Amino acid sequence: xxxxIPKGTRDFSPVEMARRNYIFDTIRRxxxxxxxxxxxxxxxxxxxxxxxKYGEEGDKLLFKILNSGDFMKSVRQEDLESKNLPRLTNExxxxxxxxxxxxxxxxxxxxxxxxxxxxxxxFQIQPVWRxxxxxxxxxxxxxxCDADVVGSDSLHNEVELxxxxxxxxxxxxxNVTIKVNNRKxxxxxxxxxxxxxxxxxITVAIDKIDKVGLExxxxxxxxxxxxxxxxxxxxxLLTLSGSNEEKxxxxxxxxxxxxxxxxxxxxxxxxxxxIAALDPKATVELDVSLARGLNYYTGTIIEVKANDVEIGSIxxxxxxxxxxxxxxxxxxxxxxxxxxxxxxxxxxxxLDLYPAEISASVKxxxxxxxxxxxxxxxxxxAKLRRAGISAQLYPDAAKMxxxxxxxxxEGVPYVALIGDKELADGTVTLKNMxxxxxxxxxxxxxxxxxx
Numbered sequence: 001x002x003x004x005i006p007k008g009t010r011d012f013s014p015v016e017m018a019r020r021n022y023i024f025d026t027i028r029r030x031x032x033x034x035x036x037x038x039x040x041x042x043x044x045x046x047x048x049x050x051x052x053k054y055g056e057e058g059d060k061l062l063f064k065i066l067n068s069g070d071f072m073k074s075v076r077q078e079d080l081e082s083k084n085l086p087r088l089t090n091e092x093x094x095x096x097x098x099x100x101x102x103x104x105x106x107x108x109x110x111x112x113x114x115x116x117x118x119x120x121x122x123f124q125i126q127p128v129w130r131x132x133x134x135x136x137x138x139x140x141x142x143x144x145c146d147a148d149v150v151g152s153d154s155l156h157n158e159v160e161l162x163x164x165x166x167x168x169x170x171x172x173x174x175n176v177t178i179k180v181n182n183r184k185x186x187x188x189x190x191x192x193x194x195x196x197x198x199x200x201x202i203t204v205a206i207d208k209i210d211k212v213g214l215e216x217x218x219x220x221x222x223x224x225x226x227x228x229x230x231x232x233x234x235x236x237l238l239t240l241s242g243s244n245e246e247k248x249x250x251x252x253x254x255x256x257x258x259x260x261x262x263x264x265x266x267x268x269x270x271x272x273x274x275i276a277a278l279d280p281k282a283t284v285e286l287d288v289s290l291a292r293g294l295n296y297y298t299g300t301i302i303e304v305k306a307n308d309v310e311i312g313s314i315x316x317x318x319x320x321x322x323x324x325x326x327x328x329x330x331x332x333x334x335x336x337x338x339x340x341x342x343x344x345x346x347x348x349x350x351l352d353l354y355p356a357e358i359s360a361s362v363k364x365x366x367x368x369x370x371x372x373x374x375x376x377x378x379x380x381x382a383k384l385r386r387a388g389i390s391a392q393l394y395p396d397a398a399k400m401x402x403x404x405x406x407x408x409x410e411g412v413p414y415v416a417l418i419g420d421k422e423l424a425d426g427t428v429t430l431k432n433m434x435x436x437x438x439x440x441x442x443x444x445x446x447x448x449x450x451x
Contacts, residue, residue: 008132008140018358020345023172024125027145027339030168031123034160036147039122041104043129044095051096053103053326061130064093097129101146102323102336109150110327118151125341137312139342148336150323155267157335158300158319159274165304165315165337166280172344173353175307176314177283181290182268183297183318185251188261189237189288192254193230202226203291206238210289214238237288244272244286251288264299271300283307296320302337306347314343362390363450364414364430365407368397377418380428380443387447391416407433414450 005011012020031038044065051059074091098104101124109116125145134140147164149157162178169176190199201224209217214235221231237254240247248269255261268286275284282304292301299319306314317337324332348354364384366377377393384391394403407415417429428446431438441449 006140008134008138010139010141014361015359019348019354020341022354022358023341023344023348024143024145026171027168027341028123028125030164030171031147033167034121034147034164036121036123039105039108039124040126041098041101041108041124043097043127045098045104045107047090047094047096049107050099050103054099058099061132062099063097063129063131064089065095065097066092067094098126099130100128101126101144101338102148105146105148106323106327109332110324110329113329116151119149119157120151121147121149123147137343137346143341145339145341146336147338148334150332150334153333155270155274155300158271158302159278161317161335161337162271162275162284162302163278163280165302166275166278166282168339169304170281172348174314174344174347174351175282177285177305177307178280179285179287179290179303179305180268180271181287181301182264183299183301184260184264185255185268185288186264186291188255188258188264189234191258191260193226193233195226195230198224198226202234206234206289207291209238240286240288244276244284247286247288248272267299292316292318298322300335309347309350311343311347314340314347316340359411360413361410362392362412364389364391364416364446365403365410365412366391366393366416366418367400367403368394369417369419370397373418373420373423376423377416380416380418380446383443384447384450387451389447389450416446 028038047062047064050062054061071092076091105122105124109120123146125143127141127143129141132138132140147161149161162180165176165178186203187196187199190196190202193202195202202221205217205220205224208220217238218231218235221234222228226234237251240250242250248265251265252262255265272284272286287303290301290303292303297318298321301318302316303313304315315337317335319333319335321333322330323334324330366374366381368374368377374393374397381391381393394406404415413433415431415433417431419429422428422440427440427442429438429440430446430449
């Protein structure tokens with residue numbers, strides 16, 4: 001039987017890994033440049049850490065791990081006979097694969113609180129697992145690239161994260177729009193409509209406005225129990241136009257007297273002024289319809305769209321006030337972002353934005369003409385590697401045509417030849433595979449040329 005892999009997982013070829021590592025390395029350099037420190041957490045966590053943190057649907061999507069040894073020893077016969085799955089899971093499984101990086105980070109902060117200096121700036125680049133139904137762009141195993149600042153209420157953190165997003169996208173060559181909003185503004189809007197109890201319904205509906213249009217959003221709001229008057233009063237807020245300052249001014253008029261909404265406007269103005277002063281390359285736009293996970297976020301909300309490709313959000317994040325409360329440490333505020341590495345990968349593929357050199361396996365391949373020539377080549381290869389230049393010897397003294405075909409197939413930019421004459425003279429013939437030009441050089445000249 002032909003081997004296969006589980007649905008929703010992927011193999012990555014050397015070319016694909018070179019491209020993915022280009023993304024990860026670019027993001028990792030940016031995180032470090034901005035002062036974030038890397039941590040890692042285990043692939044598996046205790047189920048007591050994970051369960052109940054993602055809602056009922058999230059709990060269903062957790063991959064559970066059977067206990068080691070006799071995992072049936074705690075199972076009760078009546079639970080087996082009644083097929084009581086939640087109970088059976090609790091009896092057979094104590095651990096699960098992490099669903100995201102945020103809950104493990106919250107656990108990490110609480111567990112290591114005495115060792116951490118606040119504010120604590122952390123980043124993580126690791127895979128996560130979800131027992132979701134695989135479909136295009138949705139996988140059961142994928143990477144998240146998260147950066148968070150905890151232990152600080154300052155809005156300078158939001159400005160810095162917006163700057164970080166702008167820097168990463170500029171480094172990758174992606175033209176983006178960074179959309180921002182504030183959860184307090186959305187709460188103020190709901191209160192204005194006398195529908196504070198329907199905040200989640202309102203935001204879930206308006207978050208779809210780009211996909212389904214205003215008419216369908218209004219229809220959904222009516223179905224959720226909003227009055228026609230409330231829907232009519234909401235529409236001008238969803239269709240705000242003009243500059244960020246003009247939108248803020250209009251919101252200030254519409255939300256006058258709504259304390260929470262006005263607080264959100266004040267916070268958003270400070271964040272937008274802060275990032276504007278840094279002259280970002282990306283467009284930073286106030287979008288009142290931006291909602292994201294409202295049960296989680298409490299302040300600034302961030303979402304990033306690629307301008308030149310039809311694709312969902314490629315980065316998102318926001319401010320939260322109680323990251324660690326579920327683990328008994330209330331009141332620790334933070335703000336974070338997550339780069340969608342898989343979507344960024346799709347954008348770079350569609351726009352062909354990868355540097356040509358990242359796919360090259362080595363810079364120079366030495367042709368193998370026989371034992372003596374190979375020994376001479378290995379000494380020069382060692383010299384090149386000490387200088388940080390990737391080089392390798394074709395392992396077999398095969399026909400020249402076969403070795404050159406291998407170099408072509410691997411995209412090697414240079415081939416080095418050491419035959420009888422070069423061995424006697426202490427030289428190397430270097431061939432540029434793109435131009436076909438051949439040059440005789442000394443080993444030191446070879447290092448200088450390829451370095």
